[in-house]
Amino acid sequence: MMLRALPPASASPTAALPRMATRAARSGMGCVPSQMGPRLMGVRSFSTDPLAAETLSPPPGEIYTSEHLAIQDSIRRFVQKEINPHVDQWEAAGIFPAKDLFRKYGALGFLGLTKPVENGGQALDFTYSVAAAEALGEADCGGVPMAIGVQTDMATPALARFGSADVRRQFLTPSVSGEMVACLGVSEVGAGSDVALLTTSATKDGDDYVINGGKMWTTNGEQADWMCCLLNTSPAASAAEVHTNKTMVCIPMDTRGVSVSPRLDKLGMRSSDTVQVTFENVRVPQAFRIGDEGKGFIYQMHQFQEERLFCAAGALRPMQKIIDETAAYCSQRQVFGKPVLANQAVRFKLAELKTEVEELRALLYRAVAKYTAGDDVTLLASMCKLKTGRLARRVSDSCLQYWGGMGYMNETRVSRFYRDHRLFSIGGGADEVMLEIICKLGGLAPQMKGKK
Amino acid sequence: MITRSAAHSRVHRTFSRHLKVMVGVKRVIDYAVKIRVKPDKSGVETANVKMSMNPFDEIAVEEAVRLKEKKVATEIIAMTVGPTAAQEQLRTALAMGADRAVHVVTDAETLPIHVAKLMKAVCEKESPDLVILGKQAIDDDSNQTGQMLAALMDWPQGAFASAVSIKDGGLEVTREVDGGLETLAMKLPAVITADLRLNEPRYATLPNIMKAKKKKIDKFTTDELGVELKQHLKVLSVEDPPKREGGAKVESVDELIDKLRNVAKVID
Numbered sequence: 001m002m003l004r005a006l007p008p009a010s011a012s013p014t015a016a017l018p019r020m021a022t023r024a025a026r027s028g029m030g031c032v033p034s035q036m037g038p039r040l041m042g043v044r045s046f047s048t049d050p051l052a053a054e055t056l057s058p059p060p061g062e063i064y065t066s067e068h069l070a071i072q073d074s075i076r077r078f079v080q081k082e083i084n085p086h087v088d089q090w091e092a093a094g095i096f097p098a099k100d101l102f103r104k105y106g107a108l109g110f111l112g113l114t115k116p117v118e119n120g121g122q123a124l125d126f127t128y129s130v131a132a133a134e135a136l137g138e139a140d141c142g143g144v145p146m147a148i149g150v151q152t153d154m155a156t157p158a159l160a161r162f163g164s165a166d167v168r169r170q171f172l173t174p175s176v177s178g179e180m181v182a183c184l185g186v187s188e189v190g191a192g193s194d195v196a197l198l199t200t201s202a203t204k205d206g207d208d209y210v211i212n213g214g215k216m217w218t219t220n221g222e223q224a225d226w227m228c229c230l231l232n233t234s235p236a237a238s239a240a241e242v243h244t245n246k247t248m249v250c251i252p253m254d255t256r257g258v259s260v261s262p263r264l265d266k267l268g269m270r271s272s273d274t275v276q277v278t279f280e281n282v283r284v285p286q287a288f289r290i291g292d293e294g295k296g297f298i299y300q301m302h303q304f305q306e307e308r309l310f311c312a313a314g315a316l317r318p319m320q321k322i323i324d325e326t327a328a329y330c331s332q333r334q335v336f337g338k339p340v341l342a343n344q345a346v347r348f349k350l351a352e353l354k355t356e357v358e359e360l361r362a363l364l365y366r367a368v369a370k371y372t373a374g375d376d377v378t379l380l381a382s383m384c385k386l387k388t389g390r391l392a393r394r395v396s397d398s399c400l401q402y403w404g405g406m407g408y409m410n411e412t413r414v415s416r417f418y419r420d421h422r423l424f425s426i427g428g429g430a431d432e433v434m435l436e437i438i439c440k441l442g443g444l445a446p447q448m449k450g451k452k
Numbered sequence: 453m454i455t456r457s458a459a460h461s462r463v464h465r466t467f468s469r470h471l472k473v474m475v476g477v478k479r480v481i482d483y484a485v486k487i488r489v490k491p492d493k494s495g496v497e498t499a500n501v502k503m504s505m506n507p508f509d510e511i512a513v514e515e516a517v518r519l520k521e522k523k524v525a526t527e528i529i530a531m532t533v534g535p536t537a538a539q540e541q542l543r544t545a546l547a548m549g550a551d552r553a554v555h556v557v558t559d560a561e562t563l564p565i566h567v568a569k570l571m572k573a574v575c576e577k578e579s580p581d582l583v584i585l586g587k588q589a590i591d592d593d594s595n596q597t598g599q600m601l602a603a604l605m606d607w608p609q610g611a612f613a614s615a616v617s618i619k620d621g622g623l624e625v626t627r628e629v630d631g632g633l634e635t636l637a638m639k640l641p642a643v644i645t646a647d648l649r650l651n652e653p654r655y656a657t658l659p660n661i662m663k664a665k666k667k668k669i670d671k672f673t674t675d676e677l678g679v680e681l682k683q684h685l686k687v688l689s690v691e692d693p694p695k696r697e698g699g700a701k702v703e704s705v706d707e708l709i710d711k712l713r714n715v716a717k718v719i720d
């Protein structure tokens with residue numbers, strides 16, 4: 001499925017301006033990295049606002065201005081103070097206090113980076129989400145950054161872009177301030193990789209939808225106030241129609257007929273609550289629909305692009321940290337009369353992994369720069385997600401090995417990431433699903449006879 | 453001890469004029485970075501190293517912002533001496549709540565006396581009522597600039613402040629000294645330097661980060677301020693701290709004392 005990057009949230013006050021001007025005005029930058037000619041690369045550009053202090057544009061190959069760096073700094077401090085001291089406790093409890101934490105994080109404005117100004121956001125471009133995802137990687141677990149990501153970049157992008165002013169006021173504004181916790185309902189017991197197979201359905205009754213079915217592996221589900229739910233608003237009469245019979249609806253989780261299973265017991269991401277949700281004659285106003293009926297699948301495919309780029313960005317810092325911590329441990333741990341790191345096989349392995357993390361970063365920044373410039377990046381985003389899943393597994397597995405018995409202990413961070421990072425190859429589209437997309441868009445799929 | 457509201461009203465009475473606060477901001481290697489000495493021993497490696505605002509300066513900025521929130525201060529000017537890139541740290545101060553900034557742009561090595569003289573020049577332009585600096589910078593640990601500035605301006609000083617309040621139109625500064633707390637009363641204008649326990653700096657909020665880039669940064673060269681950066685010191689060599697050697701176990705207290713006396717030579 002080829003998709004163009006969609007325009008920024010319609011309510012943004014600058015939405016009417018041409019894309020380039022919008023971005024420049026927002027970030028104070030004169031030009032966008034992907035559109036800088038080689039001549040312009042590295043040249044500092046100045047804002048058109050004469051009063052504004054100059055913004056240092058990103059160095060070549062990077063995507064962050066000084067504002068991005070300032071935001072990252074603030075987020076890292078938040079993580080160090082408000083998240084990390086509590087992670088062990090949250091991991092043991094199998095849940096973190098989303099309401100409390102989101103309210104604090106929302107008060108700083110970071111739940112609304114890319115969201116429309118009228119909903120309390122700053123209407124910044126997607127590079128800011130990526131910067132935030134990277135900074136959240138400072139957390140000592142994967143679960144809390146993932147939960148924040150669901151709120152900011154997985155359950156809300158479609159609402160921000162296509163939701164009516166009313167539905168945004170009702171669900172987006174409180175999700176930006178942190179008063180409400182959001183969850184995303186796409187996967188079902190019978191439809192994970194093959195999203196089109198989902199069976200949750202809504203029938204119309206007066207001004208309402210009546211919803212039946214259920215969702216599986218719902219992150220934040222236990223604490224969520226509302227769900228961005230993908231469901232069928234008409235039966236698919238033919239195979240082609242599975243892409244056009246779907247609609248996105250905001251479902252308040254306290255609506256009668258919504259029930260939430262006991263928390264699911266997981267291998268990793270233990271700070272994050274995951275549940276199964278069941279809908280039995282759940283009645284919500286049709287006004288809670290996001291955008292148009294029948295466009296839900298397209299919206300979700302678009303939402304997936306941001307989810308996948310967010311996932312890649314979030315994995316960078318933890319991988320870097322694990323590699324560095326492993327090197328530090330191995331330089332003091334003695335085996336056969338010398339530090340573990342004195343073995344070339346060990347440090348070469350770490351050097352190679354470090355190189356691959358930078359490869360992923362380069363691919364991510366390129367994808368993000370193209371995406372913010374308005375290009376379709378389905379192919380690159382899928383490659384990012386694939387590489388993230390694969391690499392995160394290799395980094396945590398290889399590093400854990402060099403910690404020996406300590407690596408197998410729950411007290412070391414490497415073992416937590418070994419469990420947490422295993423998800424990246426499954427959640428948000430499994431590696432194989434990414435490979436299928438890459439085959440299709442990269443011209444590697446066989447031509448099927450008699451099939452379009 | 454005066455209550456906050458008492459301080460308020462008294463301040464309003466005393467300062468009908470605008471109380472201007474200047475804070476010093478230094479760009480240093482981030483506290484979390486593992487410092488590496490350059491191979492030629494001329495200094496420490498700063499290329500491709502994360503730089504941040506000196507943590508004590510953050511405390512100074514925070515204190516100024518709190519004075520403004522209490523309506524004691526009406527304007528906060530952040531000032532730095534450093535390369536173009538030091539603008540990032542000014543921006544951080546602006547995002548925390550400073551109103552505008554002064555950047556003395558120089559790539560030269562600066563000693564505390566240079567910075568103090570440049571600050572004096574800026575004080576003469578801006579006439580702040582209060583200057584708050586960090587007690588020291590975590591790179592050179594000099595702990596001199598605030599004291600030198602106070603001397604150059606002939607202003608009272610309260611170094612290592614762990615509490616600051618406005619009292620009777622002047623300042624009351626609590627300092628941590630050996631054996632307890634010392635409380636000083638001083639008139640304004642004055643210089644104070646922030647100790648670790650003065651406050652806990654805030655994280656900048658997103659709206660304030662975005663607003664910060666609209667705030668004004670005035671730039672000066674050292675020549676424009678009429679300060680010559682004369683080098684009084686020459687760095688001969690910068691070395692890593694000695695590597696820690698593995699310890700040894702002693703069998704008895706007597707042996708320990710013997711080792712301390714004859715091997716480590718720390719007692720006699």
Ligand SMILES: Cc1cc2nc3c(=O)[nH]c(=O)nc-3n(C[C@H](O)[C@H](O)[C@H](O)COP(=O)(O)OP(=O)(O)OC[C@H]3O[C@@H](n4cnc5c(N)ncnc54)[C@H](O)[C@@H]3O)c2cc1C
Nearest residue numbers: 184185186187191192193217218219426427428429430432
């Ligand atoms: C911790 C956690 C949190 C989650 N949070 C959410 C959430 O908040 N909201 C939500 O909607 N979903 C969520 N999910 C669901 C997640 O997106 C799905 O698990 C994922 O998309 C895979 O779907 P599935 O589990 O049904 O696997 P299946 O579709 O059953 O696939 C099983 C395996 O088959 C293989 N496979 C699939 N397709 C192909 C192919 N074309 N070729 C070859 N092999 C293939 C893959 O290896 C895949 O892993 C979460 C999952 C977990 C584990």
